[in-house]
Amino acid sequence: MQKTNTSRRDFLKLTTITGGGLMLGFSWFSADAEVPVLISKIPFAASSGFNSYLSIASDGMVTILSPNPELGQNIMTSFPMIVAEELDADWTKVKVLQAKLDTKNFDRQLTGGSGAVPHSWKRLRTAGATARAMLIEAAAQQWGVPAEECTASNGMVIHSKSGKQLDFGALAEKASLLPVPKDVKLKDRSNFKIIGQPVKNVANKSIITGKPLYGLDFYREGMLFAMIQRPASFGTKIKLVDSAAAKAMPDIVDVVVFKNNVAVVGKSTWAVMKARKVLKVEYENDGAIESTADHNNIFKSLLDTGKFDIKRKNGDVDAAFSTAAKIIKAEYQCPFLSHAPMEPMNFFADVRADGIELVGPTQTPASARNAVSKLLGVPEDKITLEITRLGGGFGRRLKFDYVVEAAELSSLIKAPVKVIWTREDDVTGGSYRPAVRYRFEAALDSTGNLVGYKLRGVGINAGNTTREDNFPSGAVDNLLIESMEHKSPITTGAWRAPITNFLGFAEQAFLDEVAEAAGKDPIQFRLELLAKARTAPAGAIKYSIDRMEAVIKLAAEKSGWGKKLGVFQGFSVYYSHLSYVAQVCEVMMEAGKPVVKKIYAVSDCGQVINLSGARQQVMGGITDGLGHAMYSKLTFKGGATDQKNFNNYRLIRMKEIPEIECYFVDNGIDPTGLGEPALPPTGGAVANAIFKATGKRLRNQPFIDEEAFAAKP
Amino acid sequence: MPVYTLQINGKEYKADVAADTPLLWVLRDNLSLLGTKFGCGIAQCGACSILMNGNVTRACVLPVSSIKTAAITTIEGLSEKGDHPLQLAWDEVDVPQCGYCQAGQIMTAAALLKRKPHPTDAEIADALNGNICRCGAYHRIKEAVKLASTKI
Numbered sequence: 001m002q003k004t005n006t007s008r009r010d011f012l013k014l015t016t017i018t019g020g021g022l023m024l025g026f027s028w029f030s031a032d033a034e035v036p037v038l039i040s041k042i043p044f045a046a047s048s049g050f051n052s053y054l055s056i057a058s059d060g061m062v063t064i065l066s067p068n069p070e071l072g073q074n075i076m077t078s079f080p081m082i083v084a085e086e087l088d089a090d091w092t093k094v095k096v097l098q099a100k101l102d103t104k105n106f107d108r109q110l111t112g113g114s115g116a117v118p119h120s121w122k123r124l125r126t127a128g129a130t131a132r133a134m135l136i137e138a139a140a141q142q143w144g145v146p147a148e149e150c151t152a153s154n155g156m157v158i159h160s161k162s163g164k165q166l167d168f169g170a171l172a173e174k175a176s177l178l179p180v181p182k183d184v185k186l187k188d189r190s191n192f193k194i195i196g197q198p199v200k201n202v203a204n205k206s207i208i209t210g211k212p213l214y215g216l217d218f219y220r221e222g223m224l225f226a227m228i229q230r231p232a233s234f235g236t237k238i239k240l241v242d243s244a245a246a247k248a249m250p251d252i253v254d255v256v257v258f259k260n261n262v263a264v265v266g267k268s269t270w271a272v273m274k275a276r277k278v279l280k281v282e283y284e285n286d287g288a289i290e291s292t293a294d295h296n297n298i299f300k301s302l303l304d305t306g307k308f309d310i311k312r313k314n315g316d317v318d319a320a321f322s323t324a325a326k327i328i329k330a331e332y333q334c335p336f337l338s339h340a341p342m343e344p345m346n347f348f349a350d351v352r353a354d355g356i357e358l359v360g361p362t363q364t365p366a367s368a369r370n371a372v373s374k375l376l377g378v379p380e381d382k383i384t385l386e387i388t389r390l391g392g393g394f395g396r397r398l399k400f401d402y403v404v405e406a407a408e409l410s411s412l413i414k415a416p417v418k419v420i421w422t423r424e425d426d427v428t429g430g431s432y433r434p435a436v437r438y439r440f441e442a443a444l445d446s447t448g449n450l451v452g453y454k455l456r457g458v459g460i461n462a463g464n465t466t467r468e469d470n471f472p473s474g475a476v477d478n479l480l481i482e483s484m485e486h487k488s489p490i491t492t493g494a495w496r497a498p499i500t501n502f503l504g505f506a507e508q509a510f511l512d513e514v515a516e517a518a519g520k521d522p523i524q525f526r527l528e529l530l531a532k533a534r535t536a537p538a539g540a541i542k543y544s545i546d547r548m549e550a551v552i553k554l555a556a557e558k559s560g561w562g563k564k565l566g567v568f569q570g571f572s573v574y575y576s577h578l579s580y581v582a583q584v585c586e587v588m589m590e591a592g593k594p595v596v597k598k599i600y601a602v603s604d605c606g607q608v609i610n611l612s613g614a615r616q617q618v619m620g621g622i623t624d625g626l627g628h629a630m631y632s633k634l635t636f637k638g639g640a641t642d643q644k645n646f647n648n649y650r651l652i653r654m655k656e657i658p659e660i661e662c663y664f665v666d667n668g669i670d671p672t673g674l675g676e677p678a679l680p681p682t683g684g685a686v687a688n689a690i691f692k693a694t695g696k697r698l699r700n701q702p703f704i705d706e707e708a709f710a711a712k713p
Numbered sequence: 714m715p716v717y718t719l720q721i722n723g724k725e726y727k728a729d730v731a732a733d734t735p736l737l738w739v740l741r742d743n744l745s746l747l748g749t750k751f752g753c754g755i756a757q758c759g760a761c762s763i764l765m766n767g768n769v770t771r772a773c774v775l776p777v778s779s780i781k782t783a784a785i786t787t788i789e790g791l792s793e794k795g796d797h798p799l800q801l802a803w804d805e806v807d808v809p810q811c812g813y814c815q816a817g818q819i820m821t822a823a824a825l826l827k828r829k830p831h832p833t834d835a836e837i838a839d840a841l842n843g844n845i846c847r848c849g850a851y852h853r854i855k856e857a858v859k860l861a862s863t864k865i
Binding site for chain 2: 003073074082198212214250269270274340343394423539619622652
């Protein structure tokens with residue numbers, strides 16, 4: 001066994017599987033490895049140093065370990081597709097396993113930021129191509145022919161001159177004894193057979209037959225169940241707890257108070273649900289008690305007089321506005337939103353003297369373990385974390401509050417426990433998409449050119465409310481982007497396409513207002529701005545003008561922009577994460593009200609991996625974007641949400657979906673991610689189409705509360 | 714606590730639980746039938762949809778004491794081999810994203826097709842409007858119900 005110190009050299013490691021077969025471990029840390037190291041004849045069990053692996057068993061089954069949490073983005077299907085492509089595997093013989101948390105070996109074991117495929121693309125391809133080269137070499141040696149004369153296809157190595165062929169399973173053990181080749185050649189895209197095709201979700205069968213996959217499905221003999229009463233209002237803390245009645249309920253083991261939590265622990269879910277109802281907890285103020293009316297006032301006053309951070313400045317905005325032929329001003333506001341994944345928060349924790357076991361749904365297993373380690377003073381190597389399938393995430397499970405509280409409770413009661421949140425706990429419990437208000441101002445010259453642009457955003461615990469380098473930055477000579485934050489006890493967090501999930505709507509709707517004021521077609525107006533950014537950029541350009549232009553043009557073409565009678569079209573385009581999506585929404589008037597009938601979407605996410613999964617991300621993203629723009633809001637009174645559950649926290653339902661038509665731009669570049677980018681443009685396309693239909697601008701979400709939807713007298 | 718005898722998926726189960734325990738928690742905590750999901754607890758999302766004597770019912774608000782001899786079908790009992798036309802269609806159309814709501818969607822659709830083997834688009838949307846899919850897989854859910862309806 002050789003070992004070198006360079007991480008580049010550790011990218012690929014080889015071993016045989018006990019009982020025959022090949023296992024190729026590959027490192028997530030060193031994708032550019034050029035000089036792999038051979039380690040042979042090490043039994044499977046001793047291969048713990050591997051980051052991930054693809055193994056080929058003697059029956060031909062190919063297995064790959066998937067490190068990232070699966071929450072519906074379909075990573076457990078797209079990762080093995082990439083490996084199988086370069087391996088020339090038989091897709092029906094590929095399976096994927098969810099990896100446990102392993103920070104020693106994975107460098108990005110999280111789900112967020114639409115980043116998994118872009119991050120792992122080259123690593124997965126190289127691993128597949130390397131194993132393929134070894135299988136071919138093994139076959140060539142066995143047949144006594146040059147490796148160059150052999151090819152691989154559909155799980156077989158073939159020597160067409162002699163007509164010989166062997167399947168991967170028969171070659172795996174021999175291949176495992178060979179040195180790992182350097183510089184394997186990756187396929188030309190034109191030869192892709194699996195990548196880019198629609199491939200079904202590998203978990204379909206388990207899902208549609210009701211197999212236990214999710215955190216809430218995790219049960220262990222002897223474990224206890226717990227629910228936690230948290231303060232009903234933000235800005236309050238526990239004053240007094242009377243748990244006598246709850247403790248006296250059947251099957252209740254204990255009621256434990258820690259921090260601002262009152263945990264009811266019992267022997268079944270229903271027992272703790274019932275006992276929780278008879279808890280008597282009094283709270284007292286511990287911070288600002290805010291209501292939606294307060295937020296509205298705070299927004300207005302801060303937009304006028306607040307101290308803003310300058311995020312980007314080009315040219316001389318004051319001069320541009322003082323000499324403008326026309327000035328357009330508008331303000332846009334969005335409410336707090338709950339992530340509301342269908343599987344409520346939950347986690348299993350067993351804190352024992354010899355270590356801690358954690359099991360459940362999380363988007364950030366490493367951060368969760370780190371937080372548990374710090375809180376309980378237990379080193380990370382004594383804590384295991386098993387990642388279950390996530391019943392949705394949308395960013396909520398990037399926060400690990402519910403993991404830490406489960407561990408803390410287990411350590412207090414010295415027993416294995418699963419903490420379960422009810423839907424009410426989830427809706428009232430924070431980590432929301434923050435409420436934000438924007439003030440936009442645009443200056444046009446006498447020929448309708450956009451010569452000045454100002455954006456000022458104020459958010460409640462929102463961090464930077466802008467994306468200062470996004471379009472139209474770079475296309476306007478005089479520009480000022482500013483942001484500020486109001487600190488509140490109401491907790492917020494990343495919500496699918498953080499900030500851009502609302503900013504995308506506000507910017508694209510405002511640009512529509514500016515185009516109208518300039519007397520220009522909204523698409524033509526944007527193309528003119530992009531042309532200006534290309535020929536005479538104002539400051540740095542941090543988006544691809546070509547990619548944005550391409551999605552705009554294709555969306556115009558596919559939707560028959562401006563050529564349809566009886567339907568009202570609205571346009572929007574947005575760059576988020578690393579991808580570009582343009583959308584055209586079509587609205588018709590029915591019984592005096594606008595109805596969203598259809599949305600065209602053109603996405604440039606680079607190489608599409610799984611066409612079926614990609615369409616799901618686009619259609620789901622649009623449905624998500626539309627539903628929340630139209631219907632969803634959290635409002636506050638006395639620091640508590642008015643909405644508690646799905647009876648009054650409204651999510652989009654089947655009757656409310658429009659037809660959606662998806663297109664992808666094939667520009668030959670590597671994948672740039674698609675979990676989020678289809679969402680941000682939707683609100684703008686919808687609002688702009690509704691304006692065409694009704695003459696009324698939608699500037700606040702949810703749209704359903706706006707005048708355009710008001711009942712006609 | 715009383716012992717209830719339940720007819721679930723053609724088998725007899727016994728559960729020693731409080732009379733007001735919702736069937737959902739009996740299935741999950743007592744009988745290890747974990748395909749029926751908890752989503753809201755107030756019959757608003759449909760994740761816990763099951764069939765009671767062929768009618769779709771929300772298990773999260775159905776007290777175990779009210780079931781008596783009714784025949785309960787959960788996703789685990791919809792077909793023996795996972796090959797009910799709806800299950801096959803769900804795979805064929807590649808419906809699931811996170812997948813959490815899908816058992817409830819399928820059970821609701823199963824009741825619909827039993828009642829109305831060839832529903833229109835509007836009838837499908839009517840029947841499934843009570844089932845939330847947070848991933849927004851509604852288009853494919855609808856398509857899969859239509860596909861299954863051609864094979865019943």
